[in-house]
Amino acid sequence: MLGFSGSRERDGSEVERPEISAARIEPCSAGCQNDPDISNIANSLIMTAFDFRTAPHIHSGAGATARLARIAAPVISDRRRIFIVTDKGVRQFGLLDRAIASLEEAGLEVDVFDGVVADPPKDVVLLAEDQARAFGAEVVIGLGGGSSMDTAKLVSLLLGSKQRLEDMYGVNNATGPRLPLILIPTTAGTGSEVTPISVITIGESTKMGINAPPLYPDLAVLDAELTYGLPRATTAATGIDAMVHAIEAYTSKIEKNPVSDALALAGLKKLHGAIETACLDGSNPQAREDMLLGALLAGQAFANAPVGAVHALAYPLGGVFHVPHGLSNSLMLPPVLRFNSEAAEPLYAELATHLGLHASTDGLVAEMERIADVVGIETRLSQVGVSHNDLPRLAEEAMEVKRLLVNNPREMTLDAAMACYEAVL
Numbered sequence: 001m002l003g004f005s006g007s008r009e010r011d012g013s014e015v016e017r018p019e020i021s022a023a024r025i026e027p028c029s030a031g032c033q034n035d036p037d038i039s040n041i042a043n044s045l046i047m048t049a050f051d052f053r054t055a056p057h058i059h060s061g062a063g064a065t066a067r068l069a070r071i072a073a074p075v076i077s078d079r080r081r082i083f084i085v086t087d088k089g090v091r092q093f094g095l096l097d098r099a100i101a102s103l104e105e106a107g108l109e110v111d112v113f114d115g116v117v118a119d120p121p122k123d124v125v126l127l128a129e130d131q132a133r134a135f136g137a138e139v140v141i142g143l144g145g146g147s148s149m150d151t152a153k154l155v156s157l158l159l160g161s162k163q164r165l166e167d168m169y170g171v172n173n174a175t176g177p178r179l180p181l182i183l184i185p186t187t188a189g190t191g192s193e194v195t196p197i198s199v200i201t202i203g204e205s206t207k208m209g210i211n212a213p214p215l216y217p218d219l220a221v222l223d224a225e226l227t228y229g230l231p232r233a234t235t236a237a238t239g240i241d242a243m244v245h246a247i248e249a250y251t252s253k254i255e256k257n258p259v260s261d262a263l264a265l266a267g268l269k270k271l272h273g274a275i276e277t278a279c280l281d282g283s284n285p286q287a288r289e290d291m292l293l294g295a296l297l298a299g300q301a302f303a304n305a306p307v308g309a310v311h312a313l314a315y316p317l318g319g320v321f322h323v324p325h326g327l328s329n330s331l332m333l334p335p336v337l338r339f340n341s342e343a344a345e346p347l348y349a350e351l352a353t354h355l356g357l358h359a360s361t362d363g364l365v366a367e368m369e370r371i372a373d374v375v376g377i378e379t380r381l382s383q384v385g386v387s388h389n390d391l392p393r394l395a396e397e398a399m400e401v402k403r404l405l406v407n408n409p410r411e412m413t414l415d416a417a418m419a420c421y422e423a424v425l
């Protein structure tokens with residue numbers, strides 16, 4: 001992966017050394033160091049150190065999968081056996097056809113694992129690994145939604161490294177190497193094609209995350225034509241999820257940085273401008289391309305400035321009630337943003353201004369609620385089967401998602417989590 005970093009540690013708590021500021025004011029005429037205006041400029045140059053990483057190669061173009069062999073040639077090189085990880089729906093819709101035709105026309109051998117399901121269980125990952133080994137896979141392609149891409153990432157790691165899956169859980173525990181990896185999304189939401197994260201399910205509902213740089217792919221391919229047939233509800237939920245990625249990255253407490261900020265702003269604007277058209281006119285090429293690009297930009301942002309309490313409170317809805325990830329986040333966004341506003345009002349106001357809205361948390365939340373209404377997505381927990389008695393369990397499980405809660409701009413408590421769920425029951 002590509003990366004660059006500031007000059008100090010990643011914990012984000014330290015600043016550049018004072019001599020950097022001194023060097024910046026050196027060209028002034030004698031005595032200017034005592035000038036208060038110059039001091040202010042020097043202070044404004046002090047910045048927090050940070051890292052930023054992303055995938056080294058992104059190709060975007062409608063119909064790109066028809067040219068996949070050519071686009072992916074630098075990754076495939078002289079390898080011949082290409083293993084595609086996907087789900088049955090994607091395969092039945094014919095979304096693999098052009099990619100497979102392109103690869104086979106180039107003389108490559110292709111095998112397909114189509115057993116991925118939502119919130120992929122560990123067993124599915126291991127089944128895909130077995131099939132890939134039996135085939136002798138040399139390159140792995142994840143083509144589908146977030147679950148297919150997450151599974152493909154792990155298959156490439158399991159085949160390329162000597163680590164067991166159990167030893168990869170957590171942050172920076174997966175060390176690689178992995179097989180060459182190409183990711184091609186068929187939904188505009190997770191941004192998984194540019195994140196170093198894989199989430200799988202252990203047992204009935206426990207989510208385990210694997211987060212490490214080897215999970216960035218060698219190549220991400222955006223082909224908007226793959227998303228033309230996405231149903232409206234999926235377009236709405238995954239699109240709002242991507243908007244949440246941008247919003248939470250922009251207010252991420254620990255690793256917020258200027259590069260992720262720029263990407264979050266650009267991604268949010270594209271998604272905001274396109275989501276209604278994409279939902280109401282699914283084959284609109286511009287709207288579909290903007291949604292895919294917006295989701296990718298938001299993905300690049302939150303891969304480096306992680307999401308917070310909206311996602312933490314959304315996770316138990318997926319685990320306990322099997323509410324799709326995007327819808328869970330859409331449901332929890334308004335109450336969490338209102339709770340956070342005490343700490344993050346200026347940042348939410350910046351986001352609202354960027355979208356041409358009233359510069360406040362209320363302006364941003366009202367717009368997200370309006371969009372949910374227009375695209376016809378559920379807005380109450382009771383609409384997805386949650387009752388009042390379920391709230392304590394949801395709140396307790398949300399408080400366990402500490403890896404995300406630490407990024408939230410305001411400290412989330414059990415009582416506050418309860419109140420957030422109650423507000424949208």
Ligand SMILES: [Zn+2]
Nearest residue numbers: 190241245329
């Ligand atoms: Zn998400």
